[in-house]
Amino acid sequence: MKSLKERSLALHKKHKGKLEIIPKVPLETNEDLSLAYSPGVAEPCRIIANNKQEAYTYTTKQNMVAVVTDGSAVLGLGNIGAEASLPVMEGKAVLFKAFANVDAVPVCLNTQDADKIVETCKHIAPTYGGINLEDIAAPKCIEVEQRLKEALDIPVFHDDQHGTAIVTAAGMLNSCRLLKRSIKDLDIVLCGTGAAGHAIAKMLNALGVKRIHAYNKQGVLSEENIAQYDNTIQSLFRDGILASPSEPRKKSLSDLMKGADAFIGVSVGNLLDEGDIRNMNDSPIVFALANPDPEIDPKLAIKAGAAIVGTGRSDHPNQINNVLAFPGIFRGALDARAREITDEMKLAAAHAIAGVIDEKDLRNDYIIPSPYNKRVALAVAEAVRRTAKK
Amino acid sequence: MKSLKERSLALHKKHKGKLEIIPKVPLETNEDLSLAYSPGVAEPCRIIANNKQEAYTYTTKQNMVAVVTDGSAVLGLGNIGAEASLPVMEGKAVLFKAFANVDAVPVCLNTQDADKIVETCKHIAPTYGGINLEDIAAPKCIEVEQRLKEALDIPVFHDDQHGTAIVTAAGMLNSCRLLKRSIKDLDIVLCGTGAAGHAIAKMLNALGVKRIHAYNKQGVLSEENIAQYDNTIQSLFRDGILASPSEPRKKSLSDLMKGADAFIGVSVGNLLDEGDIRNMNDSPIVFALANPDPEIDPKLAIKAGAAIVGTGRSDHPNQINNVLAFPGIFRGALDARAREITDEMKLAAAHAIAGVIDEKDLRNDYIIPSPYNKRVALAVAEAVRRTAKK
Numbered sequence: 001m002k003s004l005k006e007r008s009l010a011l012h013k014k015h016k017g018k019l020e021i022i023p024k025v026p027l028e029t030n031e032d033l034s035l036a037y038s039p040g041v042a043e044p045c046r047i048i049a050n051n052k053q054e055a056y057t058y059t060t061k062q063n064m065v066a067v068v069t070d071g072s073a074v075l076g077l078g079n080i081g082a083e084a085s086l087p088v089m090e091g092k093a094v095l096f097k098a099f100a101n102v103d104a105v106p107v108c109l110n111t112q113d114a115d116k117i118v119e120t121c122k123h124i125a126p127t128y129g130g131i132n133l134e135d136i137a138a139p140k141c142i143e144v145e146q147r148l149k150e151a152l153d154i155p156v157f158h159d160d161q162h163g164t165a166i167v168t169a170a171g172m173l174n175s176c177r178l179l180k181r182s183i184k185d186l187d188i189v190l191c192g193t194g195a196a197g198h199a200i201a202k203m204l205n206a207l208g209v210k211r212i213h214a215y216n217k218q219g220v221l222s223e224e225n226i227a228q229y230d231n232t233i234q235s236l237f238r239d240g241i242l243a244s245p246s247e248p249r250k251k252s253l254s255d256l257m258k259g260a261d262a263f264i265g266v267s268v269g270n271l272l273d274e275g276d277i278r279n280m281n282d283s284p285i286v287f288a289l290a291n292p293d294p295e296i297d298p299k300l301a302i303k304a305g306a307a308i309v310g311t312g313r314s315d316h317p318n319q320i321n322n323v324l325a326f327p328g329i330f331r332g333a334l335d336a337r338a339r340e341i342t343d344e345m346k347l348a349a350a351h352a353i354a355g356v357i358d359e360k361d362l363r364n365d366y367i368i369p370s371p372y373n374k375r376v377a378l379a380v381a382e383a384v385r386r387t388a389k390k
Numbered sequence: 391m392k393s394l395k396e397r398s399l400a401l402h403k404k405h406k407g408k409l410e411i412i413p414k415v416p417l418e419t420n421e422d423l424s425l426a427y428s429p430g431v432a433e434p435c436r437i438i439a440n441n442k443q444e445a446y447t448y449t450t451k452q453n454m455v456a457v458v459t460d461g462s463a464v465l466g467l468g469n470i471g472a473e474a475s476l477p478v479m480e481g482k483a484v485l486f487k488a489f490a491n492v493d494a495v496p497v498c499l500n501t502q503d504a505d506k507i508v509e510t511c512k513h514i515a516p517t518y519g520g521i522n523l524e525d526i527a528a529p530k531c532i533e534v535e536q537r538l539k540e541a542l543d544i545p546v547f548h549d550d551q552h553g554t555a556i557v558t559a560a561g562m563l564n565s566c567r568l569l570k571r572s573i574k575d576l577d578i579v580l581c582g583t584g585a586a587g588h589a590i591a592k593m594l595n596a597l598g599v600k601r602i603h604a605y606n607k608q609g610v611l612s613e614e615n616i617a618q619y620d621n622t623i624q625s626l627f628r629d630g631i632l633a634s635p636s637e638p639r640k641k642s643l644s645d646l647m648k649g650a651d652a653f654i655g656v657s658v659g660n661l662l663d664e665g666d667i668r669n670m671n672d673s674p675i676v677f678a679l680a681n682p683d684p685e686i687d688p689k690l691a692i693k694a695g696a697a698i699v700g701t702g703r704s705d706h707p708n709q710i711n712n713v714l715a716f717p718g719i720f721r722g723a724l725d726a727r728a729r730e731i732t733d734e735m736k737l738a739a740a741h742a743i744a745g746v747i748d749e750k751d752l753r754n755d756y757i758i759p760s761p762y763n764k765r766v767a768l769a770v771a772e773a774v775r776r777t778a779k780k
Contacts (some may be wrong), residue, residue: 017450
């Protein structure tokens with residue numbers, strides 16, 4: 001059998017890409033064409049010209065999301081540029097349709113300048129009911145999203161931040177349900193403070209977690225060194241979201257792991273060993289989400305006493321996969337005609353994902369639903385729609 | 391029965407717009423998803439990162455056209471803005487698919503500044519195999535197209551200019567075939583010098599027409615007044631495309647019509663009367679293309695002696711309709727992977743449209759194929775592809 005790489009290439013080549021744009025209206029007769037195009041089409045144009053909101057009634061805007069990237073941080077491949085990011089953006093669009101009947105199109109930009117990304121998105125925005133930002137490098141992505149949220153009246157959502165944070169939070173909520181612990185009491189080590197790490201910290205804080213200690217390439221993060229960090233990390237300390245280590249002499253990731261209740265890694269592979277897990281508190285939760293190699297081999301983590309282990313990989317149990325969040329998030333936001341995706345909507349989504357598994361069905365190797373469970377998007381959409389309507 | 395307006399509104403509302411984005415790849419199993427998305431998708435990304443041209447092999451770019459507008463000159467509705475132009479752009483995308491299997495998506499811009507339109511198109515270009523500019527006001531549209539053609543390595547085609555010009559040229563070629571005249575010998579009055587008029591003048595000149603006399607809101611255009619005209623008209627005189635009237639005392643459109651062989655109107659309704667047609671040379675050709683009201687009622691023109699009458703309307707014979715050109719043009723350009731749509735490709739398209747009607751089948755009321763004749767796009771695509779390959 002051919003390798004996965006070869007099979008994927010063959011699939012993309014055979015189908016000539018993964019998306020097709022098709023008409024939803026009949027086009028058989030002259031009458032059909034005179035209604036869908038000139039002269040009949042002038043009437044919806046006139047109505048929308050009088051009231052822009054009518055675009056949601058008469059056009060595809062009501063169900064159309066742009067998947068926008070600058071190609072600067074694509075999968076684990078890094079800065080590969082606009083053209084090379086197209087297969088991922090098309091894949092994302094495919095998932096939007098398959099899981100939530102959202103029509104999505106890639107928009108791959110050949111600029112990586114924050115100002116120009118913002119400007120371009122503002123110019124193309126009228127076409128879409130929402131913008132899903134994707135694979136834009138941190139910390140730029142945080143600024144770009146914030147500026148677009150302020151400028152536009154459609155939902156803007158950077159999936160690498162919030163998608164990951166929502167699904168991670170859902171996994172943490174269910175871990176606590178299974179282990180009969182309160183999430184608020186957890187002492188959590190967060191390894192990695194890029195797009196995903198930033199959003200995870202904010203979301204856990206919103207869930208009441210008080211002790212989030214972070215580690216990145218600069219080492220253990222502590223408020224006393226705040227001047228050395230970028231703006232996004234500084235704001236996490238200023239907002240009381242990140243906490244300095246309990247003892248100032250904790251200088252290494254191994255130091256930080258001692259006595260922690262949970263570990264969340266969104267960094268790079270193979271940073272931890274069995275000893276680090278053994279040094280954690282009783283029944284620790286370990287989410288080693290780096291791809292393709294987790295921060296610790298999940299089998300080693302279990303052997304060393306981890307009560308629950310999650311990864312980003314499809315070949316292990318408890319896969320923390322964004323596809324559990326983004327299709328339902330946008331489905332719910334579009335259905336509610338929400339102007340933005342608020343923190344409340346994101347929290348509702350996390351609870352909805354967690355709630356798909358009944359308490360009696362929770363197991364150490366089943367704290368998060370399968371990415372292919374189609375009930376998840378429905379539950380997320382409903383929770384997001386309801387929260388948006390409030 | 392409900393009116394056309396009501397039926398069109400009902401259609402747009404019922405279908406929630408006219409476009410749908412669907413996956414072309416199977417998505418049933420975990421294997422399907424691991425090939426279409428992570429981790430398999432990384433392989434086409436890697437290959438394209440090494441060679442951008444491979445995007446044409448592994449992504450939808452090979453068949454994807456952006457229909458870009460700023461909403462500044464939509465149908466006969468004028469400057470109605472981005473949102474209100476969406477139904478037209480969706481309609482255009484529908485026609486692209488139905489007539490030539492081109493995947494097309496609307497991109498409606500909320501800027502009407504030429505620099506920003508150019509900048510935005512450059513930023514989003516990697517996503518698409520071509521850009522169809524649409525309903526952008528003249529003379530801005532001519533500058534925008536020219537700058538984008540120079541900046542981008544994908545075909546850029548402003549349909550309101552060249553689509554109209556190509557189909558008009560095809561109609562003129564077939565009129566000459568039927569009337570046994572040489573197009574080069576025609577004395578033509580061109581009424582309207584906006585996007586379409588500009589391109590028609592250039593195309594007729596490329597077909598060898600030496601005497602094109604133009605009229606617009608400023609009156610009869612003459613080289614002696616060149617300083618009063620905008621850049622695009624000045625360049626038509628400088629390039630020897632427009633000619634001053636044969637007698638300087640011709641000051642009105644009626645004066646200009648005297649002794650002319652053909653009239654082409656791309657202006658506004660009801661500018662001519664029967665007397666103007668009677669004053670033309672023997673067996674005159676009258677293309678009164680203003681919409682919804684032609685420059686002269688076609689029945690009056692025939693009564694006054696016009697040999698051949700064409701309009702832009704579907705309820706009269708000889709409809710000069712852009713849909714005869716743009717789907718096949720882009721089909722051919724994409725198939726040839728052309729980097730631009732050259733004048734030679736446009737001329738080949740005009741000849742291909744004309745050639746769809748055999749000489750023995752030509753009649754005064756059948757000099758142009760029906761817009762619903764699916765053979766046209768095939769013939770145009772083949773002619774454009776062959777010309778591009780040369």
